[in-house]
Amino acid sequence: MFSRKTRLSVCIASIVTALSVAGCGSTVAGSSIPAELDVRKLDVGSYSTTPLDMRYTYQNDLxxxxxxxxxxxxxxxxxxxxxxxxxxxxxxxxxxxxxxxxxxxxxxxxxxxxxxxxxxxxxxxxxxxxxxxxxxxxxxxxxxxxxxxxxxxxxxxxxxxxxxxxxxxxxxxxxxxxxxxxxxxxxxxxxxxxxxxxxxxxxxxxxxxxxxxxxxxxxxxxxxxxxxxxxxxxxxxxxxALEPLTAEEVLFLENDPDGMLRRTFNPNAMGLPDPGKQGSYTMQGFLHQVANTAHWKQTLTDVGLDRFSLSYAGSFSTSMLFRTRDADAARRLASTILDGVYPGVADAPAALPDAKCGEGKSTDDIERKRFRCVVTYREYTATVEADQLRDAHQRAAAQYALLANSQ
Known part of the structure; x- marks a missing residue:
């Protein structure tokens, strides 16, 4: 029979992990529209709010x-x-x-x-x-x-x-x-x-x-x-339904075909493709990265998720972005992302509408940060994580501004 010597690697209990504190760049002057806050006034620390494709260019290679x-x-x-x-x-x-x-x-x-x-x-x-x-x-x-x-x-x-x-x-x-x-x-x-x-x-x-x-x-x-x-x-x-790729077609695949990665918080502008760390997926691709498939399949189907992305910034840290059916669906998704893994009460950044933060359970896992914050912007739900709450707030603000600046 097929080898069982190596068990398939187990993903963490809820979703993948968090983003590092190392940042670069500064807040890009943006403009607000009626009924939206002025993102230029948000406290984003030293984190960049410039879309990734303006800071990084993918060079096609094998x-x-x-x-x-x-x-x-x-x-x-x-x-x-x-x-x-x-x-x-x-x-x-x-x-x-x-x-x-x-x-x-x-x-x-x-x-x-x-x-x-x-x-x-x-x-x-x-x-x-x-x-x-x-x-x-x-x-x-x-x-x-x-x-x-x-x-x-x-x-x-x-x-x-x-x-x-x-x-x-x-x-x-x-x-x-x-x-x-x-x-x-x-x-x-x-x-x-x-x-x-x-x-x-x-x-x-x-x-x-x-x-x-x-x-x-x-x-x-x-x-x-x-x-x-x-x-x-x-x-x-x-x-x-999936056309096989020729060797030449592999060389010219798009790195960010739906513009998800350009909107995902990535302070170090690390854009090289890497499955499970830096990439964009459909809901099916996301489901391979979570432990409770049934829970997440139902949750994401209910909010009409069609695209997911994750980006990394070193130090075992990752941020995530979900594109849902509409703004109401994005807010519903945001209300569930803290469940289970981040059940503790933590203050949310006051300046961000509908933002939520949670404190995680104590763990020795270096890939599990202490705090997770969730923000929504139109049809998008995003998560950022950090070991310090103020840092998590600044990342959340930077992610919100990035979404506003990416429209």
Whole structure:
């Protein structure tokens, strides 16, 4: 079966982490419109309120292009809930652009196969049906899904790669594994080990290869086959709608196609693409980055979220921006973002309309800042975080001014 030696990395309990205090630039003179405050008067400290694209220019190259390709792919890879609503919790995701990283999800023996067939990039996502314990470890009676999607140079190579991945994985325990067929997907290469409650399957779809590693509570072959077919049924249509990229197209992907990153608080103007740290996603891409998939899918569907971005500024800090249906939806989203992770009462910056701040639970996690503040501007909801409340207020003010200056 596919390797389980490395568990998919677990995201934090609510959303990703916070922004650093290091800033640059100064407040850019902006203009207010009727019914809006004058952002020139806000206390933004030394933080810049200039849109990112006026401070940073992305230089297209292969490294950045592959990372953008991975983020594009993540917007089209299923979560466990897409397969079956009972898989409500994420075990994390793994973006990869080389065979070595891919084998943190696939079996080690597949590495030569991926290299020989020139795998371009891929993305894997895992889910479970019972919430992991506080340390992120599995609990008794837990079933899981792991779906990995990889792109290869063309359809013929993808088909060959799928066959070789299965052959290499099956051969690890050829005397114990048993090949099986999926009636709905005759092109899929599938096997299991009788008496073990897992199943592995791999199938080419155009220039893509889908790899599945799934489990059931008991070694029930019928249930495992059904779960595999549900996984393909959920994933295949998404790839049908996603045109594969040529090597040249990878080089010319846009870094900020919807103008989200230019509006996201990024004081150091660090704009290089980096999955999970610096990028723009659809709601699907966001859901791969949170632990409670069910909660966030419902929350974001209710507010009509269509785009999410996050930016980093060093020191394990991150800021986030959500684009919702309208201003009312943005305010509703803002009212939920502090729940759970930042439940403590903290003063909000008085000058910002509808701003909220919360204090987090004490933790040894260096990526969890003490305070989070949330601001809204029109259809946007944004978060900033800091270890000092005044710093969090200045960041919140800078983020609000940035949104006003980006219109």
């Amino acid at each position: 490294s950045g292009g592959l990372k953008l390709a991975v983020m594009r792919l993540s917007d089209n890879v299923v979560t466990g809930m897409d397969i079956d609503p009972r898989f409500k919790y994420s075990t994390g995701s793994v973006p990869f652009v080389d065979a070595a990283k891919a084998t943190t999800v696939l079996a080690d023996v597949t590495k030569p196969v991926l290299e020989r067939n020139k795998m371009m990039f891929g993305f894997a996502s895992g889910s479970v049906d019972k919430e992991p314990d506080k340390s992120g470890k599995k609990v008794d009676g837990q079933s899981f899904t792991t779906v990995a999607v990889m792109q290869f140079p063309d359809e013929a190579i993808a088909k060959q790669a799928a066959t070789e991945i299965e052959d290499a994985d099956f051969a690890v325990a050829a005397d114990k594994n048993e090949k099986i067929a999926l009636p709905g997907y005759p092109d899929a290469h599938t096997h299991w080990r009788p008496g073990v409650a897992t199943i592995g399957s791999v199938m080419a779809k155009g220039s893509y290869v889908i790899s599945l590693y799934l489990s059931h509570t008991t070694p029930d072959l019928a249930a495992l086959k059904d779960l595999a077919e549900k996984s393909y049924a959920a994933q295949v249509p998404r790839l049908d």
